[in-house]
Amino acid sequence: MAEPNNSSLPVNRSTSLLTDMYELTMLEAALRDGTAHREATFEVFARKLPNERRYGVVAGIPRVLEAVRDFYFTEEQLATLDFLSDETVEYLRNFRFSGQIDGFREGELYFPYSPILTVRGTFAECVLLETVVLSILNADSAVATAAARMVTAADGRPIMEMGSRRTHEYAAVTASRAAYLAGFDSTSNLEAAHRYGIPAAGTSAHAWTLLHVDEDGRPDEAGAFRSQIESLGVDTVLLVDTYDVAQGVRTAIDVAGTGLGGVRIDSGDLGSMTRRVRRQLDELGAYNTKVVVSSDLDEFSIAGLRGDPVDSFGVGTSVVTGSGSPTMGMVYKLVEVDGHPVAKRSRGKAMTGGTKRALRTYRSTGTAIEEIVVPFDAADPEVGDADARELTVPLMRDGEIVPDQPTLQESRDYLAGQLVTLPWEGLALSRDEPAITVRFVGFPETARE
């Protein structure tokens, strides 16, 4: 799985310092008192969905598995851990996770208390993984969940992801990936395109038009358009709002002819603007020239353009920042020790102990009914005449990634298939209860809040 040396992202790097200090101080104390080798289960779940979203999208599973695989300590890294005893450093010197990971597929929908990921091994080897596992799942799932809402709002019209500039330079790459997983069609980000095989897109910025001035510094929009077409072909998309939109559209068709691929509008009231531009293009005979819009779009403004003649959307800030929910609030909790369920009882943070797996039931029409969580080793629950599907699948065995993991494209298709199983109100954008409930069967009564 080594990657070629042609990226702008880290390769062959240990992930072991992407970790909170307390994981190592706990390890140290556990090695000292003998609890380090207890058999433990940690579980990733979320107590709620942010912003009262109706579903969450699991994203980042392959990245988690790679991060666990690459979790080892080099001598140079060990030298930085001067707060640890020699015994602990010696433990880390030989460290590789050798346990089991089961969990939801990438692209699976999840709800409050879904057992998204289950990590089994010794306490020592599982406790170390908390931070990097959660970082990846929380970040990637936040983007994928927001992106899925935008794809629903766009109602079949393509969306390009173009938000790299509004998030950390590496987070941008994985945000592109998560958006594509959720049904976006392309990305502006070259590293994401290359690394994940996502179609890349993009033509020009306002700077391109502004660059074209005559010797006295007067704007030459026609020159900018002409030059872009000479370089990229008449099928390109011209940005027509640098100066005046109506004039920009006229100039675009003057220069390109009616075969122009598209025009992009990146400012103003996009609804009225697209109607005017569509009318103008039609009057000019450019019936097939597409109207592309961008400018701080989110799922709500996309939905607001449903009746307008928009052919495709460019979305930046809102998708890479999770549209108001930049993280999903997933947690990584110890739920079982040497076969005994454990659970904290902190106020507002109660949970159910024990290792778990989940199934989802469906009507014969394919509509999801509910999610049922059972003890990991329990028999399947009684589901009557509903169809039941196992949500928990093996992901890592004895520290090795289970072979034949789905590709990004397969997970993208999988998610698209799952979204249509939601009861119809589950796809609404408004705040509400989770689309389906999660029922626990076979556990002692608990006080989840």
Next chain:
Amino acid sequence: MAEPNNSSLPVNRSTSLLTDMYELTMLEAALRDGTAHREATFEVFARKLPNERRYGVVAGIPRVLEAVRDFYFTEEQLATLDFLSDETVEYLRNFRFSGQIDGFREGELYFPYSPILTVRGTFAECVLLETVVLSILNADSAVATAAARMVTAADGRPIMEMGSRRTHEYAAVTASRAAYLAGFDSTSNLEAAHRYGIPAAGTSAHAWTLLHVDEDGRPDEAGAFRSQIESLGVDTVLLVDTYDVAQGVRTAIDVAGTGLGGVRIDSGDLGSMTRRVRRQLDELGAYNTKVVVSSDLDEFSIAGLRGDPVDSFGVGTSVVTGSGSPTMGMVYKLVEVDGHPVAKRSRGKAMTGGTKRALRTYRSTGTAIEEIVVPFDAADPEVGDADARELTVPLMRDGEIVPDQPTLQESRDYLAGQLVTLPWEGLALSRDEPAITVRFVGFPETARE
């Protein structure tokens, strides 16, 4: 500046694919029509502060300079750019930015339309830098700006950054850096601690207490506390809210004695909880045992605890996600071509053309009066008897980072000094106008909105 091979972050990596495709298609078109070699100035600025914040904090400047220095194309990277002509690929093969960068210091305060960064060179070399420059500045400044508000709210009590798990695994590292810049005292993140010299902190999670069960699976909180103290010393902080807080505090002092370093509360109503816990600790004679709180704190909840007996705060999600503003909305715009100011006139996105620099004026008391932006080569404006300070400093010359850049510690001290120059209402947490205004002197009339 090569980094040692002991980190979990990329080293010696080109940043050139952390770029939007349209920068390269514009380059291609510009090489073809001859505009590529025009002398250009691009400027980073923000049209507004998110969430009506009263100031922004510039963060990420050294990271930007390193990213520009490391912006080159390897043969392997060039091979991925199959949408470009041979001529463009040849241009990129030899590419290094060789221009000039001037801008605000890291830790400087900024306001709408402050000329934060000014990049001068050929159009070709400047246009390529847009995405990576903005990614870094937008992400780092969002965290630093949120963190500065939290530091103000904490009113001298220390804050630890512990949000790694709630953001992208690499964004976590630079978020720790930005939070420290803004006055946080420590971080949970080991990579950040090591890479940036930030004090690391952290003791234990609920999992540590839950791990300690007897043979029948019954909780053994005393055992967990005893073991932690044996490993980390009596000066450690015990997490007392896994089961019942009052019992947890009793057990903690039973086990540790009155010399216990601290107790941490991570759930519930922190105000009433800390008062009860402080009273209980005092009754037990543990007068010097500190009360540490965490649990979804942000600047508002920190401010709400101002009258409560909290000794220090742990802040996670809200700081790494910019507390409601995960990005700053900075843009990178062409403002001058071959000596001519240029500016787009898009609705709601107007701007002022021309290369700029900025000064800030102060009363003799040290309080900031206003920011004055002038043409880059203009003489200093008339400021009466106010003190004026140059905000725009040289950062890169002919593609080389200007020597003697400030350390993170120096920038941290600088920001602390700048925050006290704001008019007192400028530090309020509520939404309002920017704390000081930015006035343009020596430019044609413009219609900034």
